[in-house]
Amino acid sequence: MSQVLDSTVEAFLQAANPAPPPVLEEMTDYGRDQNFPVVGPDVGRFLRVVARLADASRVFEFGSGFGYSGAWFLGALPDDGELVLTDYDEENLETAESFLSRLDTDATVHYETGDAMATFEAYDGPFDVVLVDHEKSKYVDALEDLRGDLAPGGVVVADNMMAGPVEPEAVTEALRGADPVDDHTASVARYIEHVRDDPEFETAFVPLGEGVAVSVKTQ
Numbered sequence: 101m102s103q104v105l106d107s108t109v110e111a112f113l114q115a116a117n118p119a120p121p122p123v124l125e126e127m128t129d130y131g132r133d134q135n136f137p138v139v140g141p142d143v144g145r146f147l148r149v150v151a152r153l154a155d156a157s158r159v160f161e162f163g164s165g166f167g168y169s170g171a172w173f174l175g176a177l178p179d180d181g182e183l184v185l186t187d188y189d190e191e192n193l194e195t196a197e198s199f200l201s202r203l204d205t206d207a208t209v210h211y212e213t214g215d216a217m218a219t220f221e222a223y224d225g226p227f228d229v230v231l232v233d234h235e236k237s238k239y240v241d242a243l244e245d246l247r248g249d250l251a252p253g254g255v256v257v258a259d260n261m262m263a264g265p266v267e268p269e270a271v272t273e274a275l276r277g278a279d280p281v282d283d284h285t286a287s288v289a290r291y292i293e294h295v296r297d298d299p300e301f302e303t304a305f306v307p308l309g310e311g312v313a314v315s316v317k318t319q
C-alpha cells in the first residue's frame with residue numbers, strides 16, 4: 101500500500117496506535133503477502149471511529165476484497181448490526197468469511213458476489229456508513245446511487261483520493277484545471293469536485309493511508 105504521509109508521521113502513528121487485534125494483524129500480513137490493495141491499519145482504525153461517531157448499525161462497502169476494511173467496521177457494530185461486503189471475486193469473499201467468522205461479534209455479515217452497484221440496488225436503506233473502494237470510474241455513480249439510502253448524518257468514505265492508482269501531485273494538478281494524466285486521475289478528481297460541491301454533504305479530506313474523502317450527509 102502506498103502512503104501519502106511522510107515517514108515521521110507514519111512512525112508517530114505506529115507508536116501512538118495500539119497493535120491491531122490478532123485477526124487484523126493476520127489480515128494485514130495476508131494483504132501484504134498477496135500484494136492486495138487494502139486500506140491499511142490507519143484508515144481501518146479511522147473507519148471504525150467513523151462508524152462509532154455515526155452510531156452505525158448498518159454499513160455497506162462498494163468493493164470489499166478479502167474483508168480487511170470490513171473487519172475494522174465489524175468491531176464497531178452492535179450485535180443487531182449489519183455489514184454488507186461486495187466483490188466481483190467470489191474467492192475474495194470466501195477468504196473474507198474465513199477471517200471475519202473468527203471475530204467476536206454477533207453482527208450479521210452479508211457476502212455478496214457480483215457488481216457492487218447492482219447489489220446496492222437490491223438492498224433497502226438506510227445505511228449509516230458507506231465505503232466506496234471499487235472502480236474509480238464508478239465513484240460518482242455510487243454516490244448518486246447511495247445518497248437516497250444514506251441515513252441523515254450518515255457518512256460516505258471514499259478511498260484512494262491521493263494515492264494507490266493515482267499520484268497526489270497529478271490529482272492536485274487535475275483539480276487546478278490541467279488535463280488529467282490518466283483515467284484514474286480523471287475519475288478521482290471528478291469525484292472530489294462532485295462531492296465537495298454537493299450541498300447535501302460536508303466533506304473533509306484525510307491524508308491517512310492512500311487518502312480518504314469523508315462526507316457527512318447534512319440534509
Ligand SMILES: C[S@@+](CC[C@H](N)C(=O)[O-])C[C@H]1O[C@@H](n2cnc3c(N)ncnc32)[C@H](O)[C@@H]1O
Binds near residue numbers: 187192216
Ligand atoms: C481496493 S480493493 C478493496 C479493498 C477493501 N476495501 C479493503 O480495504 O480491505 C477493490 C475491490 O473491489 C472489487 N471491485 C471492483 N469493482 C467492483 C464492482 N463494480 N463490484 C464489486 N466489486 C468490485 C475488486 O475485485 C477488488 O477486490
